[in-house]
Amino acid sequence: MTERPRPRSSPPSEWWMRSVPALIGAHLALAVTLWGRPGSLGPYLWYLGPPVLALLAVVLLVIALASAIRRRTTWNRRRVVAYVGLALVAGAVLLYRTYPSSHDRRPSAVRFRLPLDGSVTVAWGGATAGVNYHVVQPDQRWAYDFLVTEHGRSHRGDGRALADYLAYDRPVRAPADGLVRVAHDGEPDMPPGKRSPKPALGNHVVLEVAPGEFLFVLHLREGSVAVAAGARVAAGQVIGRVGNSGTSTEPHVHVHLQDAPRPYFAEGIPFDFFGYRQEGRLVARGMPRGGIVRGRFLGDVVEQVVWHGNEPIR
Numbered sequence: 001m002t003e004r005p006r007p008r009s010s011p012p013s014e015w016w017m018r019s020v021p022a023l024i025g026a027h028l029a030l031a032v033t034l035w036g037r038p039g040s041l042g043p044y045l046w047y048l049g050p051p052v053l054a055l056l057a058v059v060l061l062v063i064a065l066a067s068a069i070r071r072r073t074t075w076n077r078r079r080v081v082a083y084v085g086l087a088l089v090a091g092a093v094l095l096y097r098t099y100p101s102s103h104d105r106r107p108s109a110v111r112f113r114l115p116l117d118g119s120v121t122v123a124w125g126g127a128t129a130g131v132n133y134h135v136v137q138p139d140q141r142w143a144y145d146f147l148v149t150e151h152g153r154s155h156r157g158d159g160r161a162l163a164d165y166l167a168y169d170r171p172v173r174a175p176a177d178g179l180v181r182v183a184h185d186g187e188p189d190m191p192p193g194k195r196s197p198k199p200a201l202g203n204h205v206v207l208e209v210a211p212g213e214f215l216f217v218l219h220l221r222e223g224s225v226a227v228a229a230g231a232r233v234a235a236g237q238v239i240g241r242v243g244n245s246g247t248s249t250e251p252h253v254h255v256h257l258q259d260a261p262r263p264y265f266a267e268g269i270p271f272d273f274f275g276y277r278q279e280g281r282l283v284a285r286g287m288p289r290g291g292i293v294r295g296r297f298l299g300d301v302v303e304q305v306v307w308h309g310n311e312p313i314r
Helices: 012-035 039-071 077-095
Strands: 119-124 144-147 171-173 178-184 203-210 213-220 238-241 253-258 273-278 281-286 301-304
Touching: 012 039, 012 077, 039 077, 203 238, 213 238
Parallel strands: none
Antiparallel strands: 119 144, 119 301, 144 253, 171 238, 178 203, 203 213, 213 253, 273 281, 273 301
């Protein structure tokens, strides 16, 4: 009886090839799980999964190439396919640009007002990365940044001093009724263009505006936080002033809504603003969009409407 030939196996020097299918399978499983919107597990998978898989792929690729060069191994189709697979897994980290929050299709029912009075420019805000760079972060998936501009510029003069910025020290108002869960002050305002090594949130207030909905208002001016934890605030009440504390390149106010009071490890909730003007028209409810091109702010310019009864008065 003729003995059947045994299938060829990879030599010991090419053990890494056997890891490639498993690594590709892990990446596909991660992507399917994340885009299935697993809820509170999502932020942990988002922060850890893509970079860990990419790192493993890079390490295996370096080991494989170094081994091939050292042993002067002849290139063949299997080896090239394995190299390409590892490169694809490593590069796939770039595809994780917009966090798939489980709340994406269920915006908050709370009526929010703009956090600043007067004409306000949306630096970042909206559903896509082109108008809102925050979309990559699970908790800030639906965040907004607001500032004040003139002719697309946010400051007068050379912009080296905080006082040059049109938004600096403006009153920041509570965007909705709520219970103050956190009121943090004492972080210094950073010079424009310099990032603080201290907590990224800076001076901030966290309002519980509905069950399971927590509104973060960030980067307030040092010494300006005007509320205390445990207090109840009304929409429009002054809670601080625009500053440049925490991770902020210039004075502005950042707001985002998430489903847990802890920062970072929560999911963002989409929310709209009610009763504002944009380009002269009254918007009953909407999500203004941001945008920055070559340092110029091209986002929507909006203004909160003050109502008297059922009539807008400004």
